[in-house]
Amino acid sequence: MPKDSGIGASSKRREDVRFLTGAGNYTDDINIRGQAYVYFLRSDIAHGRIKSIDTSAAEAMPGVVRVFTGKDFEGVSGMPCGWEVTDKHGAPMQEPPHPILAQGKVRHVGDPIAAVVADSLEQARDAAEAIDVDIEELPAVLDMKAAAEEGAPLVHDDLKNNICYDWQLGEADDDKVNEVFANAAHVTTLELVNNRLVANPMEPRVAVAEYSRGTDEYTLYTTSQNPHVIRLLMCAFVLGLPEHKVRVVAPDVGGGFGTKIFHYAEEAFCTFAAKACNRPVKWTASRSEAFMSDAQGRDHVSKIELALDADNNFVGLRTHTYANLGAYLSTFSSSVPTWLHGTLMAGNYKTPVIQVNVRAMFTNTVPVDAYRGAGRPEATYQLERVIDKAARELGVDPVALRRQNFITQFPYDTPVALTYDTGDYNGTMDKLEQAADFAGFPARRAESEARGKLRGLGVNCYIEACGIAPSNIVGMLGARAGLYDAATVRVNATGSISVMVGAHSHGQGHETAFPQVVADMIGIDESMVEIVHGDTSKIPFGMGTYGSRSLAVCGSAMVKATEKVIEKAKKIAAHLLEASEADIELKDGQFTVAGTDKSVAWGDVTLTAYVPHNFPLEVEPGLEETAFYDPANFTFPAGAYACEVEVDPETGQVTIERFTAADDFGNIINPMIVDGQVHGGIGQGIGQALLENCVYDENGQLLSASFMDYAMPRADDVPFYTVDHSSQTPCTHNPLGVKGCGEAGAIGSPPAVVNAVIDALQSGGKAVDHIDMPVSPSRVWAAMNS
């Protein structure tokens, strides 16, 4: 019987009412009296040396307040990278400067060269056209392998080459790995591309900054997933401002998907310019700007080799990946191809020997950083594609081959640095087989074939490391931040509760799901609990929302703080009931003396906390507690996905007929919201597999720079999905037993789609064993007819 409130209930989202009535408050909805507007003049050349910038004509244009160039930021630190990766020889990664406005060179199309602040956006834009920039064009560095060669043009003149780092994880002894492969009964090799994507949250980025001369205080409103992180980075590493004088607010944010984690130059610029111009300044990205300036995702070129013994057991895995970082190191870019990718190469399988090699490259393209899944989709895609190929080469059932190699004992130490605490991969696969109706597939295939279509079934598994992350571990791995989170539970005198959380909700429904937990713990109505997020002036601290961490990390802090509140409230209740604190029980909002009918209501205790006439002298008045929570381990959501496609052999058109996800997220707070998160992830995964591709031409021009050219999934590109999360092995190390669900769909779905397409083509007698994503009609047709 589904619950109707509290933990496990599909409570309707309270935030929906404002979004459905136009009453949301997104950053672009914020206007400050007297504000000026910023327009960034961006490079239309991928790589070039700036010979001169003449802003005099622009400065004389109507309405222009001031024109800034890189010169105005000499002596100001550039944008920092939050993760120092150590290469396989023990040396730190090469870390070039990333100026707020270009200095000396432009390094990608969209690199900001100058910024015009004017009374209106139109005036700023008109004036930017009057800026005279002389740039000597240089050869663009684009192909990653060519960029690694001796003598290749350098993206950063001060670096020794274009390689940020050569990194390795797992078995370091090449001879041992070679021996495993030499002795294998079968080796399957696959070279593949994980296509570059643009995150494209529907709300473009915006920054509005103001400065008060009277108090020397700054306020930055920005489209961020983590306002405290932005404040910390901007104050401590970029502008050198006192943190207590800077307030960062991320109000309603229209989707993030990773690309709104990072600290961007535009945020620092607006904050700087608000003081320099002594006016509030506002910048709103156009979608075209978003394509050229939001950190992009994926872009790996990999070779993966899987070794199997004569009984089809996985005995070795080796990967070589080129990872594109773009022109500059975005905030967490260096961690994505390494610690968020290499560590996941074991997948759900007990492969004893694994070696992961990653070479990260600078190129003249937009920086690349975390996008939904961040490294884990790249790992899953390689692994699940090579397993599928191996099954086809060996003539065995792809599901059976997976089952045979599943990890079944927990905890399990992988050869790539993780300890999986719990899981039930066979149980989850059982759920998938049922939910996806594998038994009915032959009949569906026959029906498709009768209509002249090829039908394929693709299956894959995934595992992800979420709930990032234990600070001591990530610190050892190079993170320059701790990844705990914090919550304050403030109980008001009348018993209602404000919970200030460091997580940020930009679609995940925290305002609904988090109160379900607190209300359930106390036994009061959910409507009595409100979540406050997104404002550094209201919340003690927080590391924000990404890596499917909000509930697992911040939710745990919230539980801890609520426990502290209850503990104190019990002291007050014991005093009021003239009983021992140890005998007080809290249930359904009533404090009761165990074994008696003596009780006092939640609201009476909270009122007493603030009107402490009859109060235990050793207890402080008030009822407010803060807790920080640093996770003991990552969480490990895992699942099995199935996709059925139809391929039109005449045109190569692929249609998704059925898509089924079976996920193990551990315990679930709000099933409706969890399903929605999975749906969204699948939508993006199907987008990557079939439609989306970020393409640069040979000169570094971004060809897919609008929704006209970058194929976002639309409503008629996808089917209804079937989502099953009844396989539940609770996380063993956080209080709610939750694992996180935000990224699973995007991680698990691309290989299912491609596996299904290959299955369809092979069922039609086509000797096709791989097609790179996006599996567009032209690529499918070419593969079928080559």
Added chain:
Amino acid sequence: MTQVSMTVNGKTVSGDVEGRTLLSSFLRDHLSLTGTHVGCDTAQCGACVVHVNGEAVKSCNMLALEADGAEVGTIEGQANPDGSLNVIQQAFQDHHGLQCGFCTPGMVMSAAALLKENPRPTEAEIRKYLEGNLCRCTGYHNIVKAIMAASGQDVSHIAAE
């Protein structure tokens, strides 16, 4: 600057605009009706859909002056007179048809226009009609389901909320 007048959500409004002022910026910047969102610059995303004389229109693709004298409806005018959510809005909440909420105003306005011309659309008809409305959060599942529910169709057979 030219004066423009129109009726927005039943109220007569006017303002001085440049020739290049878009209807979307007139609504957002002049009238502070910020429920209408702008998510792209190529008339693709549909976050800015409003009703002009009863038709769904991308307000980023129409000049304010072109709407002179028109009846304009925006998301702010969609709720029932008592302030409660209308049938479509309520279905979006009931079926979790929105996450970040940015595309939502356009989705609701498009759905209203669809149901006006086709009161009981099939799943395929809904998906086809929404081609001009991008959503990055929901994978469209619950949006399509919500619109089917708003049209009075039984959606209990559609897997998962």
